[in-house]
Amino acid sequence: MKRFSFFAALALLFAVSAPAQDGPQLKQPDEGVPLLTGFVGFGTTFQPGQQQLSPTISPIVLVPFGDKWLVESELEVEGNYTHTPNQPWDHSWDKGFEYAQIDYLANRYLTVVGGRFLTPFGIFNERLHPGWVRNVQTAPYITAMEMSDSNGGMLRGGVPLGRFVSINYAGFFSAAVNNSWEGSTRAAGERVGFFFPSARLEVGTSFQRQLQDQHVNTIGADAIWQLTKVPLDVRFEYARNNTVGSGYWIEGAYRMRKAPFWQPFMEKSQAEVRFEQFFMPNAMNMVAGSGDMELPDSNAMRVFAGWSYWIRPDIRTNFAYGREFIDSGDHNLWTVGLTYRFAFPLIGGRR
């Protein structure tokens, strides 16, 4: 906790002391308009003996006011329709607020956030979890061991240091909330990322400490590398928690727009590969209570190869074939997904 306070104090100190800047000038459009955005998606997963359909709708409301404030909220409603041989369809709907937060843009380098927010740990939860952004519809194993939502406060921002490196940071405190729509754990943590523009490489480290029940730590590391010579993005994330396990995923996405054949199709396509592993914790450290995290029951490994095609910039289809290697039996996985990302002004703003 003392470490978190120190981190917060540093960020606040920086916030109040950042001076006004001069430089080149640019024209800004009229004020932003309140928006209803988000996505609608439909995914299917097939594996031996089981078929799963997952319709999802995630409306997001963004309401800017003044020059420095933004109220934003995302509700996620996800259905799970599962069919196994000789059984009727089983279905359930998960509903909850992904975030409902108020943001104050204190200055160039600091934003103060209060409310319910996505926990800043690694890169998947905050940046890649929406269905229309992620490359492979199935979430990596380790995302289940990272806390996805927090209720409390957060300080965050980005600081460019010339052309060499840019730092981005987030530090948060979350209170315990026992509510099916907006539950959270009492915890504190941070993520710091270093972006090297010339290499188009970002590396980050994350830490969070659970401050209720068993006080346990989760540590993480992540990286995003966009190669400059070829249109290839590489993403990586690692997480470790002594009581629930550890693991990593690494993913490559190759944009096909330079392919010399089938140009109309290829320029809207992307090929993707993901490899991931999960390792069970040492038996002495295992605790009851990690069973609801949707983690594998044993060491596991999974590989996916997929393809995305954008029918329009806001409509994405994707398909992936995967194979999972796990003690309960190796098996194939097929996923097919379609997402539509929408955005409408709530009041005016049509022009």
Place this chain on the structure above:
Amino acid sequence: MKTGISMLLLLTIALLFVGIVTAQSSNNAATPGTTSSLTQIKNSSTHKLHLPPNFSADDAYKQNCTRCHSEVPKLNERMTKTILRHMRVRANIPQDEAKAILEYLNQ
């Protein structure tokens, strides 16, 4: 494990501190109206930017948006401005880079 965590925390805090100090020094050293060549937008007016020399709006877009998004749907100016404010928070984009991205997306 504990030592590892402490080292990780110390490293991130130390790097953050170094970053802040360096940023402050570089800010203080900046001369008003220095020559940054935001080539596509430097002739427009109203807001002043603090960006590295030879930094273009295209750079701002590529360095921030394409790290996560393969495609960015086109929206009108006022809607884009709201989305940019949301992304500035979500992706920790500094204010001046967000303004350059806005200009790029509205071209």
